[in-house]
Amino acid sequence: MMNKIRRKIKTLFSKxxxxxxxxxxxxxxxxxxxxxxxxxxxxxxxxxxxxYQIIQQFLYCGYTCYIRFPYNYYREMEHYGKKIIHLKKVxxxxxxxxxxxxxxxxxxxxxxxxxxxxxxxxxKLFQILPDITDKDFFAPPLLHPNLFFPETEKKIYSEAxxxxxxxxxxxxxxxxxxxxxxxxxxxxxxxxxxxxxKKDFNIYTRVELFKYIYEELFENVYLPASYExxxxxxxxxxxxxxxxxxxxxxxxxxxxxxLKTLLQTNFFIYMPGFWQPYCHNHxxxxxxxxIPVTQFNRFYLNYFxxxxxxxxxxxxxxxxxxxxxxxxxxxxxxxxxxxxxxxELYLQKFSFEAFRIKLSExxxxxxxxxxxxxxxxxxxxx
Numbered sequence: 001m002m003n004k005i006r007r008k009i010k011t012l013f014s015k016x017x018x019x020x021x022x023x024x025x026x027x028x029x030x031x032x033x034x035x036x037x038x039x040x041x042x043x044x045x046x047x048x049x050x051x052y053q054i055i056q057q058f059l060y061c062g063y064t065c066y067i068r069f070p071y072n073y074y075r076e077m078e079h080y081g082k083k084i085i086h087l088k089k090v091x092x093x094x095x096x097x098x099x100x101x102x103x104x105x106x107x108x109x110x111x112x113x114x115x116x117x118x119x120x121x122x123x124k125l126f127q128i129l130p131d132i133t134d135k136d137f138f139a140p141p142l143l144h145p146n147l148f149f150p151e152t153e154k155k156i157y158s159e160a161x162x163x164x165x166x167x168x169x170x171x172x173x174x175x176x177x178x179x180x181x182x183x184x185x186x187x188x189x190x191x192x193x194x195x196x197x198k199k200d201f202n203i204y205t206r207v208e209l210f211k212y213i214y215e216e217l218f219e220n221v222y223l224p225a226s227y228e229x230x231x232x233x234x235x236x237x238x239x240x241x242x243x244x245x246x247x248x249x250x251x252x253x254x255x256x257x258x259l260k261t262l263l264q265t266n267f268f269i270y271m272p273g274f275w276q277p278y279c280h281n282h283x284x285x286x287x288x289x290x291i292p293v294t295q296f297n298r299f300y301l302n303y304f305x306x307x308x309x310x311x312x313x314x315x316x317x318x319x320x321x322x323x324x325x326x327x328x329x330x331x332x333x334x335x336x337x338x339x340x341x342x343x344e345l346y347l348q349k350f351s352f353e354a355f356r357i358k359l360s361e362x363x364x365x366x367x368x369x370x371x372x373x374x375x376x377x378x379x380x381x382x
Contacts, residue, residue, distance in 0.1 A: 047081025
């Protein structure tokens with residue numbers, strides 16, 4: 001009996017409970033009524049990076065967001081799911097109010113008649129590709145949740161566009177976790193080298209691409225040992241003809257400086273994320289005006305065109321000559337045009353404003369139920 005009482009007291013004073021209580025009770029007391037409201041059925045959507053992303057997009061469009069879930073569910077949320085409750089104009093709702101829009105991960109929930117429009121939040125993007133239509137929301141992982149704010153997007157985009165014609169001091173770069181794959185002391189050799197990545201998507205893994213570039217272009221590859229060392233070499237112009245490979249397990253770029261680093265880079269080498277092709281660094285580099293070097297154009301609905309807004313390859317042996325051309329400066333005359341085109345693509349397809357325009361068009365359509373397709377955060381084929 002005493003242990004049960006202790007557990008209840010511990011729960012009462014836990015950080016999770018305080019956050020949940022503040023969100024559900026105190027914050028709701030301060031809310032202001034809004035004509036544009038959207039209800040998110042978090043239990044069917046899941047509370048993770050993807051749900052955080054769509055809520056941020058609706059907030060940008062001027063909606064007041066309402067969500068509902070029990071405390072026990074809150075305790076099981078991942079970190080970025082919990083961040084949802086700290087967003088302004090996000091409130092808890094226990095009532096079946098009339099909402100402008102309802103977003104749910106369940107088709108059964110969409111049968112309810114308490115909203116004007118319904119959006120099915122689906123993590124089955126890979127099952128629907130390549131049949132996704134212009135009427136659907138295509139939502140790969142966008143900026144990292146810690147960077148996913150309209151003011152951040154506006155600032156970085158403006159800087160990239162203002163310097164669109166200038167060649168940058170870094171030829172090409174990759175930034176991401178490769179679990180210290182080049183070290184004999186590594187403990188994890190599989191996270192970014194899953195057989196499922198190759199089997200499910202027919203693409204090379206992050207580890208395969210990282211090691212291939214390092215081994216084939218060793219003399220032209222730079223592996224920084226620290227962020228301070230990297231910035232110093234950028235300042236001295238030593239990376240003008242170098243491929244910079246950054247394993248964040250070895251060289252950690254402070255997140256607040258990541259986009260600024262990308263603003264100094266001409267090309268970004270796309271490598272898959274965990275299991276799946278997508279990774280938030282693809283979109284971050286696009287925002288900064290880095291030109292993609294990628295194998296998986298089809299997973300971006302063929303938005304990329306070779307030497308128009310990207311450099312494309314299919315087989316790994318085709319990557320080496322592309323990088324050699326970058327090192328030799330053979331794309332120098334086309335850099336400004338390619339950068340302009342990739343910035344326009346970002347603005348038209350992946351920006352907050354692109355979502356607002358897409359949402360306006362969707363709400364004006366006759367369709368009562370809309371589809372928002374995003375990839376899962378884990379391997380769904382296990």
